[in-house]
Amino acid sequence: MTQSYRLPSGGRIARGREVGFRFDGRNYAGYEGDTLASALLANGVHLVGRSFKYHRPRGILTAGSEEPNALVTVDRAGGRGGGRRTPNLRATQIELYEGLDAVSQNRFPSLGFDLGAAAGWFAPLLSAGFYYKTFLWPPAFWSRLYEPAIRAAAGLGRAPTAPDPDRYVHQYTHCEVLIVGAGPAGIAAALAAASAGLRVMLCDEQAEPGGSLLSETGLGETGATIEGKPAALWLQDALASLEGRVTVLPRTTAFGWYPDNMIGLAERLTDHLAELPPGQPRERLWQVRARTVVLATGAIERPLVFPNNDRPGILLAGAARSYANRWGVAPGRSVVIATADDSAYAAALDLHAAGVTVAAILDRRRQPGPIAETARAAGLIVRAGTWVEGTSGRKRIASVAVSAGQGTIECDTLLMSGGWTPSVHLFSQSRGKLRFDPMLGAFLPGEAAAQVRSAGACNGVFGLQAVLESGYAAGGGIAPRAFAVSGSVMWQPSPGAPPDAPHPAAFVDFQNDVTTKDLAIATQEGFRSIEHVKRYTTSGMATDQGKLSGIQTLATVAGLLDRPMSDVGLTTYRPPYTPVTFGTLAGTARGPLFDPIRHAPLHDWAVAHGAVFEDVGTWKRARYFPQPGESLRAAVARECRAVRDACGIFDASTLGKIEVVGPDAAVFLDRMYVNDIASLPVGRCRYAILLGEDGFVRDDGIVARLAEDRFHVTTTTGGAAGVLHTMEDYLQTEFPELRAWLVSTTEHWATIALQGPQSRSILAPLTEGADILAMPHMSVRICRVAGIQARLFRVGFTGEAGFEIAVPSGHAPALWDTLIATADPTPYGTEAMHVLRAEKGFIVVGQETDGTVVPADLGFGALGRRKRDHVGKRSLSRTDILRADRPQLVGLLTADPAVVLEEGAQVASGSSVVGHVTSAYWSATLGRSIALALVADGRARVGQTLTVPIPQGAKSQGAIPVSVVAPVFLDPEGTRLHTHVEAPSLRPCPPADFAIARGHPSARRLIVRAAPTATTAIGLALGVLLGSVPNRAVRGRDRAALWLGPDEWLVLGPGGDVGSAESGPMAGVVDVSDRFETVEVSGPDAAWRLNGFCALDLAPHTFPVGMCTRTLFGKAEIVLWRTAAETFRIEVARSLTPYLRLCLEQTEG
Amino acid sequence: MLLIPCPWCGPRPENEFHYGGEAGIVRPPDPAALDDAAWGDFLYMRSNPKGLHRERWRHQYGCGRFFNATRDTVTDRIAGTQKP
């Protein structure tokens, strides 16, 4: 007969709706509203798992998230792959749905017949500290025999191997009051808080709010009423009154407390559904910033510790009461109750009323108090001053041995209660101090370290009326409110039972199989600190984090050491309260959203032309452009040849760019860079090296002087953000007197490199406003190229005559297409770029440098010698930096020209290592391999032969002989820089406005950086006030000025002329129109969607219309501006727009 | 995630900020006048206290400004922040 333990009436289950499910391959039925645990118990199934080490049969012990035994694996695969298998779920928390398929864990071959348990000899080997002693010898046996055997025998469920197919989302939110726990205290707190008109959130780990009220259903005489209503009805009315005023989150575990009242909540959205709604996220991680947190987390009942206290059929008394009242399930037919506390009597009375035989109540206390009289009056037998000495039974308890030889009692169920432990986990995580309460035998919240209030049982308040009143007060109720309660068992908390003599089957930690004997061994062996005992015995270190065992461990150790519990202290509570899935923590940050994937402006062209890409930081860069059937080496050789012989075209847009503006810009850059910048004439460029104060090379680039007071500075691709940050640091803190302003223009300017002897002849007909033939090497002109406003640099990284053309990013595709259309230069990628620069011995920061290299090591010792000071200069004369045996950059040529060295390989002289290979390539131009290396005293070794050892296991063992040469392999005189040839056949140039027309009709964006004295004039010229209120936008006639910082505004407006807004002596104005793109998010859920990735409080009163700020959206920097109640405008760097849009798509639903 | 009170923008989440090391380490006006030991002190020696620590932060993904904060290295609490 199915569900033979289902009581004929009662419970919050839908008896009309039967639900079929499977457990270990067998079919069962339960009802809607059941948990897997209650449904199994309704079918008389108690044996649900085998214990971790000893494979002892275990049953359902609790009715909540503290369950240590009933761990199961749920497989939702249903043919959809293994990624939906979830191990180690607590059967007490799994809501029943049609088709639920759960299997028990840690048993072999089956739950009923387990070989591990039969091997009883194994048990003595696994006592406390077994990891440290039993299996130590011989060492080789550890990895080959012991560990595999132990791992096979002991363990939990298996993690899935397939990728998780589900979607997980994050949500930031802010509230005035977050209430954790929706039991009577939490509900009362919500009633109080909601009445004050605050943002209030109420979360509970269970499917249904109500907590203990859900078990007060009034089956027996103990049915509680609140304010004249049955508890269940009162709950229903209370929840109805909260609707619309309080965000109630069921199935939501507050798992961690993080600094400044940020609480992590894990909300389970679909695990309870039979059919997974497509597209719906499985779980949501809430990061809640709460002004006040009200903890109403209740208390956890303690097991009693006696020999063989772990047999199936032994439950906590409170859990049994919940199964009877909330789920209409009898835990057995014949019940013995063992208690040291009043609360178990409520279970006894309710079960008795439900028709279950209560054989006896064994009360450890000699004088149990008035509650015992109530029980006796109901016809129950109370044996005061007795306790359980042992149990019998194999897969189910069969009898109880009563203390002091008072015989045995046959039964199929034993309910126990050793008092209650307040759930102070989150309070402790908030760094609040705990104080020991001897009346409770447990710790209570003491001095708080955060804005937190504890209410109800977690604060040591017991009894329904007192709990409701303490909740209301904690919720901020202005006047205390009295809750009239009747019919609830009034009971006194108790400190529980003292530990008995250590016994090898008296379990303290059920999940990790730790007994009082293990704790005794630990104390005998000298462990005194509770933290050490915990680690030595593993008590409290299982997935339940010692929710049941913590206080029992402490009580036992205190007894063994004969010290008060308050002295022994408690182990630290750490997040998470219950296990949290990796999916929830990762959220959407996986696959393409793990990091932004940034595309340069010419990315689409490269894709269309078959480029193979590589990751450079977060950028995708074209590595080479293979023609059909072409290998990497062949493609790179062809691309290099084109640059050396004719002309190559290259997208250099990812290089960082900083515009430095102001009368002191030259002085500032002169102090920052090693090189002499102060003397750089307008129109000229200089290669420049940036050091840290420690003298080590941090970055390099080109400094181009556009005007007396304006520089275009390039950085490495990866160094862009760091260099800007460092420069800001010096300007704001060390050189605040300098009138210089910085603006990132990396994404405003796209840079197309045209390199090779034909490059000038290709560019000349396209260039207006500059005499390209008169441009010397390392010069810059502001002009037009193909009709587009451009900065034309005669520079290169190839050793050839060449140019880099910077145009606003939106125009880059048009310019690229024009260049291809007129002259068909050969596109080349980063691989050819590397070969070309290595042939010339040009360094790459991060490749030839590693944070310990000074300019002299690279052959730049003469730079900056005459300057009085620059960042890092003093370090260059430190004794250690002047040592002769410093690593120095050299070239290496292998004796066999066909052998290409490994980058990173060691370079040896005899048997001693003297350096390492930094770059190595096949050079098609030279018809041989080349390498750069850092070698100790390398310049003195030119002409010597060194060796590069081959790692063992490589094909030919031994060492490769290399000769040391100067680090320039091609054209050491630099004549190629000045070698120009005519391109053979140039097609006619398209009309001058062709490219312009293809550029987007750009909105004008300016960054204004200005001292307070300059804002008025610039504002007048722009027609908009540069406001001084932080994070506020000011609208002018057709422009808006967004305050970004005390000297920085983003001015947005239409395209075209920006009037006479000029930089002047006290300001820097920089056009960044093409740096940003605009994304608008609007609608009633706009703030909610943004808070999927943005941590700011976007409520209308904290982020009103007109507020603007730079902030983070996921991993992307944005400027956020609330333009209307339900509209936000985002300005985002153009390469981050796809990331932003993908993120926003994730926020729907 | 800490809330750091930016002197310009108010309390903001920690991930908008960039740590800037101990406050009050001034770059010597004439580095050449320092011997190796004194320059080494400037480069590397920091007070590393247990307790209140004066340190620099930059509101990098915000107003961009450097400011000083006093943080307790034991509790991680920020006691206050000031404009430079």
Ligand SMILES: [Zn+2]
């Ligand atoms: Zn700020």
